[in-house]
Amino acid sequence: MxxxxxxxxxxxxxxxxxxxxxxxxxxxxxxxxxxxxxxxxxxxxxxxxxxxxxxxxxxxxxxxxxxxxxxxxxxxxxxxxxxxxxxxxxxxxxxxxxxxxxxxxxxxxxxxxxxxxxxxxxxxxxxxxxxxxxxxxxxxxxxxxxxxxxxxxxxxxxxxxxxxxxxxxxxxxxxxRASRTEHDSVVSGFAQAARTGDLAGLISALDPAVILRSDGGGVVTAARNPVYGAENVARFLLGALTKNPSAEVLEQQTPDGLGFALWNQGRIVGVVTLEVVEQLVSDVRMVLNPDKLSLWN
Incomplete structure (x- = not known):
């Protein structure tokens, strides 16, 4: 050749x-x-x-x-x-x-x-x-x-x-892990509770042992340690939405199923993927480090 x-x-x-x-x-x-x-x-x-x-x-x-x-x-x-x-x-x-x-x-x-x-x-x-x-x-x-x-x-x-x-x-x-259909259905309910500020509804969508991890890499503000438990995770999420009123949270299909893209000033500044087990959200993974969002913008 x-x-x-x-x-x-x-x-x-x-x-x-x-x-x-x-x-x-x-x-x-x-x-x-x-x-x-x-x-x-x-x-x-x-x-x-x-x-x-x-x-x-x-x-x-x-x-x-x-x-x-x-x-x-x-x-x-x-x-x-x-x-x-x-x-x-x-x-x-x-x-x-x-x-x-x-x-x-x-x-x-x-x-x-x-x-x-x-x-x-x-x-x-x-x-x-x-x-x-x-x-x-x-x-x-x-x-x-x-x-x-x-x-x-x-x-x-x-x-x-x-x-x-x-x-x-x-x-x-x-x-x-849940099927894709079940995953997306549970996440849709989770999203509705978060969107309306329904603390009780959000807690009920979460596994009691749910873990939230937030990866900012020291570049942007994020939780330095995992957040454990349904009530703590629910309060953390609603608090984050309150502190960032300019951010828009939109549902987004990901390889994990339905998730969320966090938008600010026309750019995706975060991607959230979730894991669903037995019809409850068991893991919330928030990637906010801009170095890990290279393909989204």
Whole structure:
């Protein structure tokens, strides 16, 4: 293949690599850095070395996986220095959909969206780096364990065990989660109570053990610690609405189902995703850090 055609093919894999790196790392800036490092490694090779690679996508995927694994191995210390709760970056439902995707079936679309949901990314955060890499590469991108083994430096059998352990956590989380229809119905009721200032109604929509996390990253005002319990969360939310009368809260479809976008002066300044379990809101996740809203504006 002529070099210019090869370069064009390689650069055409950027969306695929971003999709992979985001699921691995949970933020767009970290994903962009990982993809850039992957391309740097490609162009460090000689033309002859690049030309000898039969399947550029496979090579790029393996290298991106290694880069992400290295980032994940150092991520815990960075998270510890983060100001306030750290949440994955929420993305719009269309963020990593290929222009030629044929996923027009709503059920298929929901499956695609779930792999970039905040709920799933939170579960991925609880995994070891090797588990996360094995799960994402195998269960989301269908890489065989023989290739994953070369990325994580373990045997294919060990990689299969990593992916199985990760899958158990994901399936346990999904098993308790509401269907998309039920989720949106509960969130609509939650929104109505919040909109009308109905404290009792808001409390009744929340799980008694609900947790609210607000991620401002030290850049904007946000709760530095999680808020626990239905009454505390309800009062926090109504208080936040009262303190910010210029902000507009609009319902917004997200990969987690119905959520909210916080608008101010024509820009989205926050995205709220919720988790529903047994017809009650069990988790409220508010991302206010502007560095994590890059795809919304």
């Amino acid at each position: 002529p070099q210019d055609e090869l370069d064009q093919e390689v650069m055409g894999e950027r969306r695929h690599l971003m999709s992979l790196a985001y699921r691995m790392l949970g933020t767009i800036p970290e994903a962009e850095d990982a993809v850039q490092e992957t391309y740097i490694r490609w162009y460090r090779m000689s033309e002859a070395e690049r030309g000898a690679i039969e399947v550029p996508r496979a090579w790029l995927t393996r290298v991106a996986g290694r880069v992400c694994l290295n980032v994940l191995n150092s991520a815990r210390k960075r998270r510890e220095r983060y100001v306030g709760p750290w949440l994955p970056e929420p993305v719009p439902t269309f963020a990593f959909t290929e222009p030629t995707d044929s996923a027009t079936d709503p059920l298929e679309r929901i499956t695609l969206d779930d792999s970039i949901s905040t709920a799933l990314l939170v579960v991925l955060e609880s995994m070891t780096p090797a588990e996360r890499v094995a799960f994402v590469l195998h269960d989301v991108f269908a890489l065989p364990f023989s290739e994953i083994a070369t990325i994580v430096g373990r045997t294919p059998a060990a990689c299969r065990q990593l992916a199985t352990a990760a899958r158990r956590r994901v399936e346990h989380s999904r098993r308790h």
